[in-house]
Amino acid sequence: MNARLERKLRVIVIIAAAGSFAGAVFAATHGLPLLPGVVTGLLISSILGGFEILIFDGPVRAWLNDRSFTASLLIKSTFYATVILTVQWFPIVEWILGRRPMLGIDTFWSSLLYSVVVSIIVNLALAITNLVGGRALLNFFTGRYHAPVEEERFVLFVDIAGSTGLAEKFGSLGIHRFLDRTFRELSLPVVDHRGEVLAYVGDEMIVTWTKREGAKDSRPLRCFMAMRDELAQKSGYFEREFGVAPRIRGSLHFGPVIIGEIGDVKRAIVFNGDVMNTTSRLEALSRDIDGGFVASRAAIAQFKSPLPVAMRDLGRLPIRGRMDGIDAMGLEETAQRITAA
Structure with missing residues (x-):
């Protein structure tokens, strides 16, 4: 369904x-x-x-x-x-x-x-x-993460390209309206692909899937491509409202994440671990990669179904915090969207 x-x-x-x-x-x-x-x-x-x-x-x-x-x-x-x-x-x-x-x-x-x-x-x-967030509220009630646990997760970072220049153009209030509207549109593909919005951090949106949910039909990768499709469909609205249509970059990684409740005055469920740091650093690398998207080979290897888009091997990329770098893949420059089965 x-x-x-x-x-x-x-x-x-x-x-x-x-x-x-x-x-x-x-x-x-x-x-x-x-x-x-x-x-x-x-x-x-x-x-x-x-x-x-x-x-x-x-x-x-x-x-x-x-x-x-x-x-x-x-x-x-x-x-x-x-x-x-x-x-x-x-x-x-x-x-x-x-x-x-x-x-x-x-x-x-x-x-x-x-x-x-x-x-x-x-x-x-x-x-x-x-x-x-429905899942976060349910997890609070059930106490699922009251004590920290380790789970294997897909983590997708989505960044609004050129947001610094847009902030100078729109001003503080204007860029907030722009980001708010953009994230509202990006949330729809997350629902469609059964992801969970973990947080909005500045001009970034962090989405996550469990191993079982994310591996089905390459959902994280399909979600990112659907986000681009959604913004392309709404480009006319953004052009009329803001004078520019948003563009996104992204990064995807997979691995063990520590999840648990933290804080006192404001209780929150947070994700910690090397996967979060690595995904953030991959997102920084995506700014200089054609196609604007970088995924670790570890994440792509979890997908058992055909990929929704053609990808190319980027080899081993140097990344801060990892002496041996990380094997990565990116989108083909001329990649065409493959319709899901």
Whole structure:
């Protein structure tokens, strides 16, 4: 299944499940029949989940992204409250179940207030998940990296080419808007290729995959090529908005990474180890390599399926911190994108 569609369906299922559970809890605590409560919660949450995916994460996604966290939360919560009021004011659930309306006026208002509060909590949870990252939030809850562990990971560094000159041209606020919009567009291929955005560092984006997930269909390499395709498709927008379209360079490496929670006032899950340092240094080398991309042979060797793009052997490149250098590969200058099977 398409990863972007899978993500949307997962959000709808989570919202629907939360709504059904909340409806059951309200019915049980107010001495009401369980079925109407569950159906009411399911109906409201399904409508809201559909709007969340089809509208809020669709046509108005860019507009909402330009709003602050609080403004976006208020806009969506206001819409949620309107939907809830409509569903509960009219006896829609009773019509569906073929029952007479059972809510008294006092129960109606308590049900309405309860539903609005639950919807705001769910909306807030979705907003926080988007802010922190779904996988990172799940890992915090499960405590997966509470004690540091070693995992084999693919690490992809993506750098915005010429960002220093662009910063001088746009100024501090302008370059931030430019990078923000660029990273928003680059995030879509990451979702499509089931990667995880680890961090944004200045003009760099760091993406990672586990060994099992990354080795499938050469996902990290396909992701980088898809990023370039995405920016090429949006070049007209960037030209109109900023007067220049972004270009990216990248580097890819594979190996053992130490992952663990760190910090106190602001807790975070961080990646450490030679792989991170080496990938960063490969990215620096990509600036002088035709094609603007360098991958370690160790990373390419993990891919069992045909590569999505033609690559050439760069030999052993000298790299700071490694006396023996590193065997690397780059993109063919005339490489054509190979369609995934």
